[in-house]
Amino acid sequence: MTVSALQSSHPLAASPRRVPPALALTGIRHAYGAVQAVDGVDVAVAPGEVVCLLGPSGCGKTTILRLAAGLEDLQEGEVALDGQRVAGGGTNLAPEKRGVGLVFQDYALFPHLDVMGNVIFGLTGWPAGDRIARGVEVLEMVGLADMADAFPHELSGGQQQRVALARALAPKPRVVLLDEPYSGLDARLRDRVRDEVLHILKSSGSACLMVTHDSEEAMFMADRIAVMRDGRIVQQGSPADLYCAPADAFVAAFFGEVNLIEGRVQGAAVDTLVGTVASDGIADGTEVSVVIRPEGVRIEALSEGFSRDPCGEVEQARLLGRTSLVHLTMRGEGARLGESLHLHARVPGVFLPRPGTRVRVSVDPAQTFVFPANVPK
Numbered sequence: 001m002t003v004s005a006l007q008s009s010h011p012l013a014a015s016p017r018r019v020p021p022a023l024a025l026t027g028i029r030h031a032y033g034a035v036q037a038v039d040g041v042d043v044a045v046a047p048g049e050v051v052c053l054l055g056p057s058g059c060g061k062t063t064i065l066r067l068a069a070g071l072e073d074l075q076e077g078e079v080a081l082d083g084q085r086v087a088g089g090g091t092n093l094a095p096e097k098r099g100v101g102l103v104f105q106d107y108a109l110f111p112h113l114d115v116m117g118n119v120i121f122g123l124t125g126w127p128a129g130d131r132i133a134r135g136v137e138v139l140e141m142v143g144l145a146d147m148a149d150a151f152p153h154e155l156s157g158g159q160q161q162r163v164a165l166a167r168a169l170a171p172k173p174r175v176v177l178l179d180e181p182y183s184g185l186d187a188r189l190r191d192r193v194r195d196e197v198l199h200i201l202k203s204s205g206s207a208c209l210m211v212t213h214d215s216e217e218a219m220f221m222a223d224r225i226a227v228m229r230d231g232r233i234v235q236q237g238s239p240a241d242l243y244c245a246p247a248d249a250f251v252a253a254f255f256g257e258v259n260l261i262e263g264r265v266q267g268a269a270v271d272t273l274v275g276t277v278a279s280d281g282i283a284d285g286t287e288v289s290v291v292i293r294p295e296g297v298r299i300e301a302l303s304e305g306f307s308r309d310p311c312g313e314v315e316q317a318r319l320l321g322r323t324s325l326v327h328l329t330m331r332g333e334g335a336r337l338g339e340s341l342h343l344h345a346r347v348p349g350v351f352l353p354r355p356g357t358r359v360r361v362s363v364d365p366a367q368t369f370v371f372p373a374n375v376p377k
């Protein structure tokens with residue numbers, strides 16, 4: 001019997017069970033007075049999935065998390081956990097009854113409890129020995145096992161945040177909500193803690209909705225990212241979807257600094273000082289923004305004085321660690337005499353040409369995007 005025949009004859013194969021999302025927010029709108037903080041958001045997190053809300057300050061990320069947690073009364077829409085409505089349609093389950101783990105920037109520790117007391121606070125119903133063992137386990141995870149007896153006022157801001165993280169994860173919740181959970185940590189500790197948190201989330205099977213304004217952090221943590229602007233989700237997808245096929249210049253720019261060139265489509269292409277860029281699917285005459293990631297700008301030293309590719313001049317070059325950032329000036333010739341363009345190229349390793357060096361410049365089509373300009377938000 002073939003595998004497919006076996007699968008189709010299996011009694012369970014005929015009716016695969018649809019697992020509801022661990023967390024689903026549907027049709028969410030929320031205003032603070034005249035400020036429309038969230039303006040029609042649908043987002044769902046599958047069991048075991050990590051979803052990041054990514055966007056600039058004030059776009060409504062924290063409000064969505066607070067609504068999911070029940071810390072803010074829902075005005076419009078619905079919140080469901082494991083397919084059960086917990087808010088909306090006349091329901092409003094209290095935060096402590098939702099069984100979600102929370103780490104909020106302003107979610108304070110209990111000042112009268114030591115670190116261990118804070119961490120095991122939510123483990124009601126656990127045998128005493130198991131509570132302590134779990135407390136030690138999560139404190140080791142966040143690197144604070146030796147501070148179990150300290151009180152919150154004796155800890156730095158970053159240490160308090162790690163205790164809050166340990167406290168949220170201790171009861172092994174089905175859903176964890178994290179609001180900028182690593183923002184108080186220095187860069188090295190942040191890399192270690194977020195790596196460990198990701199492993200713990202994945203091994204525990206907890207679903208996680210996390211808020212960040214840091215695209216690298218979102219790409220590190222997320223199975224899926226929802227990019228937000230002005231209370232709405234502008235694009236959702238895997239990190240690779242969003243990086244390789246951004247919906248607009250805003251999304252593209254959110255994944256790192258970009259070169260932006262204004263132009264106009266003529267014959268399915270845009271003529272720029274850095275060469276001709278294909279603009280399939282955009283009507284002739286449309287004003288466009290050409291977005292080129294710095295890592296998509298290729299530069300080569302000119303061995304001779306002539307090149308078919310456009311040439312630029314190095315203004316300055318800086319070593320940033322694993323890459324070098326080269327500032328270039330491109331100048332127009334012929335009909336474009338007098339025009340100039342400033343470009344950033346990010347090159348692997350140490351590449352530090354001297355100011356004034358003439359270089360051949362080309363762009364990687366996979367790192368170049370063309371979007372209609374001035375599209376209403």
Ligand SMILES: Nc1ncnc2c1ncn2[C@@H]1O[C@H](COP(=O)(O)OP(=O)(O)OP(=O)(O)O)[C@@H](O)[C@H]1O
Pocket residue numbers: 032035036037055056057058059060061062063064213
């Ligand atoms: N309690 C409140 N009262 C009035 N306005 C509020 C309140 N909380 C948030 N806002 C406003 O609602 C909008 C969305 O805020 P929110 O905190 O959800 O954004 P955010 O994307 O999480 O921002 P940040 O990254 O800075 O934390 C902002 O304009 C903010 O000023």
